[in-house]
Amino acid sequence: NENAFKAIFIQHQxxxxxxxxxxxxxLDSCMINQAPGTPALKMLSFHGSFHGRLFGCLSTTHSKAxxxxxxPAFDWPTAPFPExxxxxxxYEAENQAEEQRCLSVVDAMLAxxxxxxxxxxxxxxxxxxxxxxxxxxxxxxxxxxxxxxxKFIVDEVQTGGGAAGTMWAHEAxxxxxxxxxxxxxxxxxxxxxxxxxxxxxxxxxxxxxxxTWMGDPVRLLQLGAVLDCIKQYNLLENAKITGEYLLKGVQxxxxxxxxxxxxxxxxxxxxAFDAPNSKIRDALIADLRLRGIDIPPCGDRxxxxxxxxxxxPSHASTFLQSLQDTVKAYNLSK
Numbered sequence: 001n002e003n004a005f006k007a008i009f010i011q012h013q014x015x016x017x018x019x020x021x022x023x024x025x026x027l028d029s030c031m032i033n034q035a036p037g038t039p040a041l042k043m044l045s046f047h048g049s050f051h052g053r054l055f056g057c058l059s060t061t062h063s064k065a066x067x068x069x070x071x072p073a074f075d076w077p078t079a080p081f082p083e084x085x086x087x088x089x090x091y092e093a094e095n096q097a098e099e100q101r102c103l104s105v106v107d108a109m110l111a112x113x114x115x116x117x118x119x120x121x122x123x124x125x126x127x128x129x130x131x132x133x134x135x136x137x138x139x140x141x142x143x144x145x146x147x148x149x150x151k152f153i154v155d156e157v158q159t160g161g162g163a164a165g166t167m168w169a170h171e172a173x174x175x176x177x178x179x180x181x182x183x184x185x186x187x188x189x190x191x192x193x194x195x196x197x198x199x200x201x202x203x204x205x206x207x208x209x210x211x212t213w214m215g216d217p218v219r220l221l222q223l224g225a226v227l228d229c230i231k232q233y234n235l236l237e238n239a240k241i242t243g244e245y246l247l248k249g250v251q252x253x254x255x256x257x258x259x260x261x262x263x264x265x266x267x268x269x270x271x272a273f274d275a276p277n278s279k280i281r282d283a284l285i286a287d288l289r290l291r292g293i294d295i296p297p298c299g300d301r302x303x304x305x306x307x308x309x310x311x312x313p314s315h316a317s318t319f320l321q322s323l324q325d326t327v328k329a330y331n332l333s334k
Contacts, residue, residue, distance in 0.1 A: 001051045001060070001120065001155060003194075003209045004183045007201045008118040008151045009041050010208055042074070044109060044119040044150070046081040048128030048299075051120055051155055060120055063128040063299070077116060079106045081125060082133045086263040087251075099137040103144060110148040118151040118182075123169035123267075126158035129299020130272035132265055135173040142179050151201070154181040161189025162230055162309050165240035165268035172267065189309070191226060192219035235309040243268040245313045246305065249320040257327045260284075269311060272304040284326055291322040 022037070030037025045051065045060035052058070053067055059074040061067055082099045085091035110116055121141065125131035145152040159169035166172060168184060175181075182201060187193040203209055230236060247266045250273050254261040263274040275281035281301045288295055298304050307315065 001057050001153070001157070001185050001195075002054045003211075004120075004153050004185050004197070005043055005056055005118065006209050007183065007195075007197060007203065008043075008153070009039070010203050011151075011201050012041060012117045013039060014204060040115055042076045042113065042116045042118075044077045044079060044106070044116050046079050046121060046125070048081050048125045048131055049120070049122060049155075050125070050127030051122075052157075063125075077109050077113065079109055081121075081128075081131060082137060084132060084134075084265075086265055095134070099133060099140075103137065103140050106141065107144050107148070110144065110150055116150060118153060119145055120153040120155055122155045123159045123164070123173075124270060126270075126304070127298055129302045130265065130270070130304045131299070132267070138170065138173045139175060139179070142173075142175060142181070146179065151182040153183040153185060153195075155185050157185060157187045157193075159267075159270065160184070160186040161226075162236050163189065163239055163269050163306070165236060165243055167230075167236065169267060169270075189226070191223040192216055230309065233310070238312060239268040239309060242307075242312050242316055243271060246271050246316040246320070249316065250323070253320065253324050253327060258331050260327055260330060266305070269305060269307050272298070272302050275301050275303065277301050280330075284330060287326045287329060288322060291326065293319055293322050295319075 026037035028037065029035060043060055045062065047062050049061060050063040050067075051060045053061070055071070056074070058068055058071055059076050062078055080102045082095070082102050084095045084098065088095065106119075110119075119141075121138070123138070142152055144150075154168075154170045156168050156170065160167070164172065170181065170184070183195050183197040185193075185195040243266060246269060247264060250261070250264045250266075250271060254264050254273060260275065260280070261273050262276075263272075265272055275284055278297075278301050281297055281303060285295060285297055285303060296304060296306060305319070
């Protein structure tokens with residue numbers, strides 16, 4: 001994400017110079033962090049987002065205060081991310097209104113501040129509590145970015161690599177031709193951290209976006225083996241089938257949980273559900289771990305599933321039985 005930000009800022013300034021070289025004033029002023037060589041450009045992000053802990057990324061991370069406390073940050077805008085109600089089919093009108101509200105705020109922010117030249121969004125706000133938005137919301141958000149001539153980054157660090165049932169979670173948005181992201185960032189299941197982008201975002205000079213391990217060949221070999229396995233064992237289809245089974249199972253347990261579980265949601269095997277509060281959430285996780293289930297929390301009160309790509313319906317069945325036993329044990333102990 002840090003390098004994606006840099007690529008967008010570099011491209012914006014190169015376009016502004018219309019092919020001319022940087023002036024001596026720009027070269028001199030950037031060395032002391034002053035304009036015009038250090039422009040006051042901004043990146044828009046969303047409440048609840050997590051885009052990393054590096055210095056620049058922290059200004060677009062808004063999931064936990066612990067990540068940001070005591071660290072200087074850029075004065076960049078933060079927009080609201082939709083807070084959907086579940087089950088989705090029962091709250092269509094309310095959720096549509098909520099997504100439209102968020103889109104209107106984003107559009108107004110971009111209209112008011114021309115120094116915002118990029119925005120970054122997650123297909124699922126993972127660290128922020130596995131918060132989802134509809135494909136319609138993301139299509140409209142992309143349309144806003146195009147209309148306002150703001151570059152659009154999709155952060156697929158958490159969601160890329162197949163767990164969503166597609167190689168990239170944003171494939172499910174149904175973006176029309178010409179509306180694909182300007183940048184997609186990745187890591188985790190992809191073995192190596194990086195991004196791919198449109199050709200216009202490739203800097204004209206070398207070493208402008210660079211680090212020691214750029215293009216680490218060992219990680220690329222690992223990624224090649226992972227991609228071979230995804231293809232050989234049809235793991236994208238497995239994630240779709242298993243994810244549907246897993247979500248349906250969680251929803252069934254939710255119905256008999258006496259209010260202990262709520263808001264079951266998911267795409268592929270990226271399934272999550274909420275507890276009434278963080279204390280109960282942590283107690284449920286502790287019990288699940290005693291039953292051999294390694295499952296993480298996120299957000300204020302969410303439990304999220306993050307299985308590997310070989311996780312199948314039989315594994316999901318084992319998990320669901322443990323979850324049901326945990327729910328029953330907790331309710332009996334009250």
